[in-house]
Amino acid sequence: MSKPYDGIILMDKEAGKTSFDIVKKVKHFSWVKKLGHAGTLDPFATGLLILMLGEATKLFPYLTAGEKVYQATMRLGVETDTLDLTGQVVKRRKVPELGAEFLEQVARGFVGEIEQTPPQFSAVNYNGRRAYSFAREGIQIDLQKRKVKIHSLKILSVDLPEVSIHVTCSSGTYIRSLAADLGRRLGPGAHLISLRRLKSGPFDVKDAVGLEELESLTPDAVFREKLIAVHEALPDMLEMQVDDLTARKIRNGYQPQWKDVRRRDFPHFSEGYLKLTEGKDLVAIGKVGRSQKDQKTWFKIMRVFNLKQGGR
Numbered sequence: 001m002s003k004p005y006d007g008i009i010l011m012d013k014e015a016g017k018t019s020f021d022i023v024k025k026v027k028h029f030s031w032v033k034k035l036g037h038a039g040t041l042d043p044f045a046t047g048l049l050i051l052m053l054g055e056a057t058k059l060f061p062y063l064t065a066g067e068k069v070y071q072a073t074m075r076l077g078v079e080t081d082t083l084d085l086t087g088q089v090v091k092r093r094k095v096p097e098l099g100a101e102f103l104e105q106v107a108r109g110f111v112g113e114i115e116q117t118p119p120q121f122s123a124v125n126y127n128g129r130r131a132y133s134f135a136r137e138g139i140q141i142d143l144q145k146r147k148v149k150i151h152s153l154k155i156l157s158v159d160l161p162e163v164s165i166h167v168t169c170s171s172g173t174y175i176r177s178l179a180a181d182l183g184r185r186l187g188p189g190a191h192l193i194s195l196r197r198l199k200s201g202p203f204d205v206k207d208a209v210g211l212e213e214l215e216s217l218t219p220d221a222v223f224r225e226k227l228i229a230v231h232e233a234l235p236d237m238l239e240m241q242v243d244d245l246t247a248r249k250i251r252n253g254y255q256p257q258w259k260d261v262r263r264r265d266f267p268h269f270s271e272g273y274l275k276l277t278e279g280k281d282l283v284a285i286g287k288v289g290r291s292q293k294d295q296k297t298w299f300k301i302m303r304v305f306n307l308k309q310g311g312r
Contacts, residue, residue, distance in 0.1 A: 004033035005219075006054035006307055007227040008063070012208035013041050013049045022049060022211060031219040038063035039200055042176070044086055047197035048205040055282075056230050058303045062273065062285065063233065066201025067151060069168050072192055074179040076161040079189040083119045083176035093188040095161045103163065106185050107153045115145040116177045148173040153182075162193070202235050230307060231275065231282040238274040247278040251304055258288060258299035270297065281307045 013022055019040045027035050036057045038050040047070075050063055077095040080087030118124045120134070124143060134141045149170040156164040165182075167175060176192050183190025198205050209226050217226065231239075242250070242261055250256065261276065270290055276283045285303045290296070 004054060005031050005223060005227055006056055007229050008038075008056050008059070008233045009051045009053065009214070009222070009226050009228070010203055010205070010208035011049040011051055011214070012205055012210050013046055014210065015044055015046050017211075018043045019049055023051070025211060026051060026214070029219075031222065036060065039068070039171075039197075041197060042084065042195065044084055044192075045195040045197065047195075048200050048203060048208055049197075050200060050203065053227070055305045055307055056233060058305060059230070059233055062237070063201065065171050066236075067168060067170055067199075068173065068197060069166075069199035070175050071156070071164070071166050071196045071198055072175050072179060073162055073164045073194040074183060074190040075193050076163060076183055076186065076190045077188040078161075078191055079180065079183070080191045081120065082191075083180045084192040084195075087191070091189055095188045098158070098160065098186060100155065100158055103155050103158060103186070107155055107165070107182065109185065110153050110178065110182060111150050113147055113149050115147055116174060116181065117145050118143050118174055119176050119180075146172065150178070153178075161188075163190075229280065230305060231277055231280055234275060234285075237285075238269060238272070239277055240274055242276050242278055242283060244278060247276075247281070247283045250276065250284050250301060251306060255301055256299065258297050261286070261299065273302070281305075 011022060013019065019037050023035055023037050026032060032053060034054050034057055036052045038052060038060055041047065041049055052059060052063070075085075076098075077093050078089055079091040081090050082088075120132070120140065120143070124130070150173070151168040151170070152166070154166045156166050158164075165179070167173075167178065169175075169178075175195055179190050179192045196205075214222070214226065240261065240263060246256065246261065269288060271288055273285055273287050276286055282305045284301050284305060287300050287302050289298050289300075291298055
């Protein structure tokens with residue numbers, strides 16, 4: 001039996017499978033002891049899905065927080081209850097001639113911070129249940145609008161009634177809702193017929209592996225070629241080395257103050273998250289902040305990692 005690994009694997013999810021389907025399949029591999037995924041993709045969607053193995057499952061809130069990039073195609077004139085091609089048609093309208101300039105002008109109106117309502121068919125929690133469980137029973141629920149940020153929304157191509165778009169957005173954005181809102185703003189309504197996640201935080205689908213290829217690899221090949229070590233899984237987060245004694249104390253529950261861990265050669269840092277590492281091992285993720293009362297800098301350990309050398 002192969003030893004279990006800690007780290008992340010970038011998957012290129014195919015259409016027709018749920019994110020849980022991928023997790024369920026990979027969970028049976030001999031080198032997996034604990035597995036999760038960061039950022040659900042709808043069954044009809046494809047693209048980047050980050051799998052977290054072992055200690056890397058503790059990275060979930062940090063891996064899901066980054067901005068996302070998608071490419072999608074929407075079909076104007078038809079609205080569905082799921083806001084995508086898998087749902088039941090609820091409304092049809094004639095699609096007028098829409099010029100490229102008008103489309104781009106309307107799209108620009110969605111750039112910036114906007115409010116959007118999650119789809120009825122979504123995994124949002126409502127009274128202790130997933131929203132989609134109510135929707136499947138035909139129960140309409142009042143999902144609260146939430147603020148998201150659209151960094152860019154570009155029209156890639158127009159072949160009416162289909163319009164392809166490229167979206168860069170904050171975590172938590174529903175592209176199905178965005179397409180539906182864009183369709184209504186254009187007039188005839190719309191639903192998504194394709195969706196592909198291209199990027200999540202610093203990671204790109206170009207570096208991802210398909211399920212079939214992953215199944216064909218030996219555990220050693222996965223380790224060498226596909227597994228990203230835990231300490232490398234947050235490349236955009238500042239890193240600070242600690243000594244062996246401090247590392248052991250933190251793993252045993254020690255909560256150091258900022259002055260106890262801050263190195264003299266460390267750049268000025270007043271607020272945010274940072275990685276504490278010992279060699280190639282991720283020891284902990286800490287958060288630095290400043291007290292509003294006395295403006296003193298505080299430090300708090302948020303997550304502790306128990307890893308072997310190299311974090312794999």
